[in-house]
Amino acid sequence: MSDVFALIDCNNFFVSCERLFRPELSDRPVVVLSSNDGCAVSRSNEAKVLGIPMGAPAFKWRHFFRQNGVVQFSGNFELYGDISQRITRLLTGITPRTEVYSVDESFLDLSRLKITDYGAWGREARRRILREVGIPVSVGIASTKTLAKLAAEQAKHDAGLEGVLELVNLPPHDREDYMLGTPINDIWGVGRRLAPRLRAEGIYNALDLSRIRPRLAGQLMGVHGRQMVAELNGVSCHPLEPFGRIRQTVMHGRQFGEDTGEPLVIEAAIASLTARAAARLRTDGLLARQAAVYLSGNRHKPGYQRLSRSLGFDTPTADTGLITGRLMDAIGTLNASTAFHRADVLFFDLISERKLQVDLFNHLDLDESKVSKSRLQAVDSLNARYGSHTVRYAAEDLSASWQPRRGHRSPRYTTAWDDLPIAQTKRPPLR
Amino acid sequence: MDDDLQAMAHGDGVSVHSGFPNPAADRQERGQRLALDINQLLVKHPSSTYLFRVAGHHFSDQGIYDGDVAVIDRALRPRPADLVVAWQTGGSTLCRYGQLGPEDQVWGVVAAVIHQYV
Numbered sequence: 018m019s020d021v022f023a024l025i026d027c028n029n030f031f032v033s034c035e036r037l038f039r040p041e042l043s044d045r046p047v048v049v050l051s052s053n054d055g056c057a058v059s060r061s062n063e064a065k066v067l068g069i070p071m072g073a074p075a076f077k078w079r080h081f082f083r084q085n086g087v088v089q090f091s092g093n094f095e096l097y098g099d100i101s102q103r104i105t106r107l108l109t110g111i112t113p114r115t116e117v118y119s120v121d122e123s124f125l126d127l128s129r130l131k132i133t134d135y136g137a138w139g140r141e142a143r144r145r146i147l148r149e150v151g152i153p154v155s156v157g158i159a160s161t162k163t164l165a166k167l168a169a170e171q172a173k174h175d176a177g178l179e180g181v182l183e184l185v186n187l188p189p190h191d192r193e194d195y196m197l198g199t200p201i202n203d204i205w206g207v208g209r210r211l212a213p214r215l216r217a218e219g220i221y222n223a224l225d226l227s228r229i230r231p232r233l234a235g236q237l238m239g240v241h242g243r244q245m246v247a248e249l250n251g252v253s254c255h256p257l258e259p260f261g262r263i264r265q266t267v268m269h270g271r272q273f274g275e276d277t278g279e280p281l282v283i284e285a286a287i288a289s290l291t292a293r294a295a296a297r298l299r300t301d302g303l304l305a306r307q308a309a310v311y312l313s314g315n316r317h318k319p320g321y322q323r324l325s326r327s328l329g330f331d332t333p334t335a336d337t338g339l340i341t342g343r344l345m346d347a348i349g350t351l352n353a354s355t356a357f358h359r360a361d362v363l364f365f366d367l368i369s370e371r372k373l374q375v376d377l378f379n380h381l382d383l384d385e386s387k388v389s390k391s392r393l394q395a396v397d398s399l400n401a402r403y404g405s406h407t408v409r410y411a412a413e414d415l416s417a418s419w420q421p422r423r424g425h426r427s428p429r430y431t432t433a434w435d436d437l438p439i440a441q442t443k444r445p446p447l448r
Numbered sequence: 449m450d451d452d453l454q455a456m457a458h459g460d461g462v463s464v465h466s467g468f469p470n471p472a473a474d475r476q477e478r479g480q481r482l483a484l485d486i487n488q489l490l491v492k493h494p495s496s497t498y499l500f501r502v503a504g505h506h507f508s509d510q511g512i513y514d515g516d517v518a519v520i521d522r523a524l525r526p527r528p529a530d531l532v533v534a535w536q537t538g539g540s541t542l543c544r545y546g547q548l549g550p551e552d553q554v555w556g557v558v559a560a561v562i563h564q565y566v
Contacts, residue, residue: 040535040553040555041535041537103494103495103496104495106494106495107495107496110495148496148522148523149493149495149496149522149523150495150496150522151522430498431498431499437499437500437501437517438498438500438501438540439500439501439503439539439540440500440501440502440503440518440533440540440541440542441503441504441539441540441541441542442502442503442504442505442506442507442512442514442541442542442543443504443506443536443541443542443543443547444506
């Protein structure tokens with residue numbers, strides 16, 4: 018049985034979610050901004066044509082947006098999360114062998130489905146997601162994940178393909194045309210650092226890369242590179258991971274409403290970020306062995322400064338109170354004259370709770386960790402039921418300058434009863 | 449039913465008691481709730497079902513009131529007499545599919561309308 022993978026990739030996902038409830042924006046340039054209205058994180062095709070780059074800082078482009086009629090949205094991440102879950106649900110109904118790769122991409126293992134025409138299958142999947150959930154997607158189908166990703170990328174940009182490209186049953190010279198048309202930096206796993214090194218070796222596109230000797234691939238890129246070359250030649254090295262990859266880090270960060278050096282505001286921010294990251298650990302059944310905190314100034318302003326501190330825990334933990342306290346201690350006294358722009362909290366060196374129980378059974382003071390855990394579970398469940406800030410730690414203050422700026426956020430159409438979209442009744446025709 | 453019979457034939461999940469066996473024991477053990485879930489009745493296709501708030505009085509004579517919640521299923525194919533949410537210039541409207549003009553876009557079919565008295 019040979020491998021067949023499909024990649025389902027949502028087009029301009031956040032923008033598409035906004036357009037679902039604002040169809041009149043379907044041909045307007047639209048951008049979605051990151052949290053706190055920092056920079057463009059999703060752009061409609063019209064916005065891309067206008068030359069707005071990914072990550073364009075909103076404050077620099079404000080004038081341009083206004084002049085060109087660009088519609089901007091603050092991130093409505095609850096909406097995007099819900100729509101993403103709907104797509105996953107639909108795909109899981111097609112085959113349980115589905116790997117949610119990111120919020121807008123999923124791999125499917127098609128090898129066990131009885132499909133004769135992969136192109137027709139892809140067009141039907143695309144049609145169903147567009148019609149039933151309301152989101153346009155691109156579909157790539159091939160014998161490896163790397164090729165499926167390449168096919169989806171081609172399907173997205175080549176209008177003639179109507180959103181679907183399958184490479185499984187394509188004649189070899191046609192497949193090579195698509196590989197020739199895929200620049201090196203568009204290949205899955207080729208990052209910003211690797212691309213120039215490959216170009217220096219005369220490797221400009223996927224076809225070039227597929228033809229290099231395994232030895233050279235190894236020299237240039239290690240095991241990772243040998244696998245990449247194998248995958249481009251149709252030999253699958255990355256199997257489907259239906260349960261997702263094991264999380265290596267948890268990170269939460271936010272920009273301040275305005276730059277600040279006020280220790281109380283910064284403390285509140287760190288406490289709140291820690292609370293969220295720790296809740297994430299607990300939902301995933303993970304504990305952190307190390308944590309770090311970063312405070313940084315505004316890169317676009319003079320006098321850019323950065324402060325970072327990291328620390329380790331003797332006993333791995335997901336306890337908000339404990340971690341917040343240790344991070345505060347690590348930061349020490351702040352000089353109020355240094356203005357910071359954003360704060361990030363990172364947990365790394367993670368271990369699964371279950372593994373820890375086996376590893377440390379004899380060393381842990383089980384009673385104490387049980388108490389701490391049940392207290393935290395109570396906090397999490399109250400917050401889940403009554404909204405995310407019902408129960409907080411003392412320092413987790415929601416002072417105004419810490420609250421994110423979300424001036425252009427759309428209603429939470431699918432996640433808040435008060436924000437449901439409106440259907441205006443229309444007078445029936447007179448008989 | 450077939451599954452139950454099969455399970456009994458193989459002795460799966462059937463415990464030996466002197467009293468009448470609890471036919472729901474299996475579901476209880478798996479942590480599933482026994483009571484009816486109203487979502488089963490109203491939401492046939494969770495991935496394609498969205499909720500809208502009804503505004504206006506034009507359908508009051510047909511039992512649809514201002515403030516009701518309309519359950520919209522995008523997976524259903526509209527027939528002429530169906531109620532739909534459609535996109536017309538100026539916003540989303542609730543109307544009969546047959547009322548629509550060629551320019552209007554159907555957003556989804558009304559599968560149910562919920563009216564709360566309290």
